[in-house]
Amino acid sequence: MTRIFSLNFHILTPKLKFAMEEISMKATGIVRRIDDLGRIVIPKEIRRTLRIRETDPMEIYTDIDGQIVLKKYSPMGDITAMAEEYVKTLAENTGMTAAITDRDHVIAAAGNEKKYILGKQISRELNAVMDERKSVMAGCTDTSYVSVVSGYECKGEVISPIICAGDVLGSVIMFTKDNGYKFTEWEKCIVKVAADFLGKHMES
Numbered sequence: 001m002t003r004i005f006s007l008n009f010h011i012l013t014p015k016l017k018f019a020m021e022e023i024s025m026k027a028t029g030i031v032r033r034i035d036d037l038g039r040i041v042i043p044k045e046i047r048r049t050l051r052i053r054e055t056d057p058m059e060i061y062t063d064i065d066g067q068i069v070l071k072k073y074s075p076m077g078d079i080t081a082m083a084e085e086y087v088k089t090l091a092e093n094t095g096m097t098a099a100i101t102d103r104d105h106v107i108a109a110a111g112n113e114k115k116y117i118l119g120k121q122i123s124r125e126l127n128a129v130m131d132e133r134k135s136v137m138a139g140c141t142d143t144s145y146v147s148v149v150s151g152y153e154c155k156g157e158v159i160s161p162i163i164c165a166g167d168v169l170g171s172v173i174m175f176t177k178d179n180g181y182k183f184t185e186w187e188k189c190i191v192k193v194a195a196d197f198l199g200k201h202m203e204s
Contacts, residue, residue, distance in 0.1 A: 042070075051104060051127075075202060076102035076162070076170045082201070083108035086194060094174065094187065099148070100162075100198070102170040103127060106149060113154070113175055120149040126159070130168045135160040135195075137188045148173060155179045158188050160195035164202040171195065 032040050042052065052058075052072060059073040076083070083100040087110040090098035097111030101122050109118040125146035129136055136159045138145040147153060154175040162170045172195040174187055 051124075056103075072104065074102040074104065074107075074169075075164070076100070076107055079198065079201065080107055083198070084110075086198070087111075090174065090190070090194065094190070096187075097154075097175040097177075099173045099175070100170060101126070101148075101173065103130070103168070107170070111175070113152075113177065116152050117149050120152070122149055123147050126171065129159055130161045130171050133161055133163060133168060135188055135192050137183050137185075139182065148175075156181060156183050158183050158191045160188075160192040162195045162199045162202075164199045169199070169202065172198070 030043050030046075032043070034040050046052070050072070057073040057075075059069075059071045061069055061071075063069055087098040087100055087108045090096070091110035097109065097113040097117075099106050099109040099117055101107060104121060106117045106120050106122060123146065126148050129146055136144055136146075136157070139156045140153060145157065146159075148157065148159075154177055156176045156178075158174045160172050161168050162172060172191050174183070174191050176183070
């Protein structure tokens with residue numbers, strides 16, 4: 001007999017929980033059947049809200065309560081400790097705020113603006129920049145400028161995507177709140193080198 005999985009975040013038979021950080025959702029009332037190959041479709045509304053894209057890797061495991069947990073998998077989570085040390089070094093040597101993101105959140109940050117961005121969900125605009133697979137250097141008045149996280153605005157930014165085995169995994173970013181400071185090719189090169197290094201490290 002085919003079991004029915006109800007996409008309810010709290011009471012499920014069997015229980016199925018989407019463990020997504022900083023996102024709280026009510027029961028959808030949506031029911032999906034497992035097909036003959038054991039597959040189940042995540043409704044488009046949930047995928048849009050949780051920013052689950054086609055080909056995104058998903059981690060499936062069971063917890064101690066017997067719940068089936070489906071979670072977006074971020075390879076960048078494996079290098080969080082290294083990312084924290086890397087941004088700390090960047091911030092100390094440049095005097096700027098530095099950050100590293102995966103495709104969903106800022107996973108490491110250092111500098112004066114750290115408390116405003118660390119752990120925050122990144123903007124859709126930043127995701128679009130990463131998808132273009134090119135570095136960006138912009139001031140807040142430039143057309144290429146994007147908000148990295150909602151509610152935070154800087155005066156200038158340098159962004160470089162982290163690419164591993166052809167996949168974009170995240171980005172390295174440097175910020176300034178100094179209205180009179182203009183980033184140069186030197187900072188752009190530093191950020192790109194950091195992104196390239198992390199991408200190569202993920203391949204090894």
